[in-house]
Amino acid sequence: MRSTDPETIILLDFETSGLSPDYGDRAIEIGAVKLREGQVIDRFQSLMNSGVRINSFIENYTGITNQMVQDAPKTAEVMQEFAGFIGTTPLVAHNASFDRRFLDAEFKRVDRQRKQDFGCSMLTARRIYPDAPNHKLETLVRYKNLLTVGTFHRALADAEMTAHLWVAMTEDLRSDYGFDVVSFALMRDLAKVPKTQVGTFLLNQLNV
Numbered sequence: 001m002r003s004t005d006p007e008t009i010i011l012l013d014f015e016t017s018g019l020s021p022d023y024g025d026r027a028i029e030i031g032a033v034k035l036r037e038g039q040v041i042d043r044f045q046s047l048m049n050s051g052v053r054i055n056s057f058i059e060n061y062t063g064i065t066n067q068m069v070q071d072a073p074k075t076a077e078v079m080q081e082f083a084g085f086i087g088t089t090p091l092v093a094h095n096a097s098f099d100r101r102f103l104d105a106e107f108k109r110v111d112r113q114r115k116q117d118f119g120c121s122m123l124t125a126r127r128i129y130p131d132a133p134n135h136k137l138e139t140l141v142r143y144k145n146l147l148t149v150g151t152f153h154r155a156l157a158d159a160e161m162t163a164h165l166w167v168a169m170t171e172d173l174r175s176d177y178g179f180d181v182v183s184f185a186l187m188r189d190l191a192k193v194p195k196t197q198v199g200t201f202l203l204n205q206l207n208v
């Protein structure tokens with residue numbers, strides 16, 4: 001995983017008891033990797049006991065059972081530790097709107113507040129790889145023939161594979177457009193550009 005980008009970013013993934021904290025769903029696992037110059041320099045992973053029952057669908061989907069989280073640390077304890085891990089470093093997740101909602105909801109429960117920007121590797125991949133079969137993490141990892149680590153739908157494995165995808169995207173932008181550095185800000189902003197304007201946007205960024 002090589003890159004000339006000097007920035008540090010954190011790529012994270014939550015496994016949860018359901019689809020939305022607005023309906024009482026909670027985080028049951030957090031995984032994150034700290035990426036600097038294309039290399040993973042640190043990791044964070046923990047199951048969490050949120051005091052909610054995990055239904056059979058989630059157990060089958062993630063492999064995380066009620067028995068596994070029964071003796072896990074309380075969610076509040078994990079989130080306080082995770083807040084220290086991420087500090088103010090920019091964050092990235094695949095389908096970031098999902099992970100951002102859960103992070104903000106769990107932080108609110110422990111009187112913490114996220115202070116940094118959130119990038120979305122899925123939305124950025126839609127701009128860089130418009131011909132991919134779809135833009136699910138598993139599909140993109142196979143589309144780019146990236147190294148797979150662990151099992152999909154476990155938090156740390158998904159975070160690591162998101163990191164590999166992020167580096168691949170930055171390297172492709174450097175190769176295809178001639179960027180010396182592909183910053184987090186560029187990747188974040190690219191996700192918001194209409195598909196028909198991606199080429200123009202990237203060429204304009206070369207002159208910034």
